[in-house]
Amino acid sequence: AQSVSQHNHHVILSEAASLELGCNYSYGGTVNLFWYVQYPGQHLQLLLKYFSGDPLVKGIKGFEAEFIKSKFSFNLRKPSVQWSDTAEYFCAVADFGNEKLTFGTGTRLTIIP
Amino acid sequence: EAGVAQSPRYKIIEKRQSVAFWCNPISGHATLYWYQQILGQGPKLLIQFQNNGVVDDSQLPKDRFSAERLKGVDSTLKIQPAKLEDSAVYLCASSTRQGSYEQYFGPGTRLTVT
Numbered sequence: 001a002q003s004v005s006q007h008n009h010h011v012i013l014s015e016a017a018s019l020e021l022g023c024n025y026s027y028g029g030t031v032n033l034f035w036y037v038q039y040p041g042q043h044l045q046l047l048l049k050y051f052s053g054d055p056l057v058k059g060i061k062g063f064e065a066e067f068i069k070s071k072f073s074f075n076l077r078k079p080s081v082q083w084s085d086t087a088e089y090f091c092a093v094a095d096f097g098n099e100k101l102t103f104g105t106g107t108r109l110t111i112i113p
Numbered sequence: 114e115a116g117v118a119q120s121p122r123y124k125i126i127e128k129r130q131s132v133a134f135w136c137n138p139i140s141g142h143a144t145l146y147w148y149q150q151i152l153g154q155g156p157k158l159l160i161q162f163q164n165n166g167v168v169d170d171s172q173l174p175k176d177r178f179s180a181e182r183l184k185g186v187d188s189t190l191k192i193q194p195a196k197l198e199d200s201a202v203y204l205c206a207s208s209t210r211q212g213s214y215e216q217y218f219g220p221g222t223r224l225t226v227t
Contacts, residue, residue: 004155032214043116044156044204044218051214090155099144099214100169103155 002027004093006104013081014112021076021107023091030096033074035065039087047089050074061085086111115139117219119205125225131193134222138186138207146216147180147190148204156204162188195226
C-alpha cells in the first residue's frame with residue numbers, strides 16, 4: 001500500500017526565509033501528487049497538484065513543488081515566506097487511476113514575524 | 114459557491130455511546146468522502162461514495178462504523194458503539210466527479226470519546 005513520509009514535523013522560520021518541506025512516497029508507479037494546506041481555524045485546501053508534464057508545478061500564494069521521480073519525492077518550496085504562511089501542510093499521493101488519497105502526517109509551519 | 118457543510122462541529126460522548134455526523138457536499142458534486150484524522154496524523158480515508166453508491170470502504174471498521182448517502186446528496190457517518198480510539202476529527206470532502214482528484218474539504222467534526 002502507498003505510504004507518504006513528511007520528515008519535518010514542525011518547522012519554524014523567520015519572515016522572508018526560504019522554505020522547503022520534504023515529501024516522499026513509497027510506490028514507484030505512476031502517481032498523482034498533491035500538497036494541501038490548513039490555515040489556523042480553516043478547512044484543508046488544495047495548494048497545488050501534479051498529474052503529468054512539467055515536474056515543477058506552481059500553486060497559489062507563491063508556492064511551488066518539484067516532482068523527482070527517481071527520488072519518489074515531491075518537495076514544496078517557497079522562496080520567501082510570510083507570517084500568513086503559518087499553517088499545517090500535508091502532502092498526499094494518489095496512485096494513477098485511483099482517487100484514494102494517502103496523506104502524510106503533516107508539517108506544522110510557524111513563521112516568526 | 115457554498116462549501117462543504119458538516120455538523121456538529123464538536124461532540125463529546127462516553128465510550129460505548131453512539132454518535133452520528135452529517136455532511137452536505139458542494140452542490141453538484143457527485144463524489145463524497147469521509148476521512149478520519151487522528152491527532153498528529155494525516156487524514157485517512159474511511160469511505161468514498163459516487164452518488165449514492167459505495168466506491169471504497171476498505172478502511173471503514175464495519176463492526177462499529179456505518180455510512181450512508183441515500184439520495185446521492187448529503188451523507189451520515191455513524192459510530193456505534195464508540196471507543197476511546199475513535200477520538201479524532203472526522204472530515205467530509207467532495208469532488209465534482211469520479212477521477213477529478215481535486216477534493217474540497219469541510220471544517221470537520223471533532224469527536225472526543227471519554
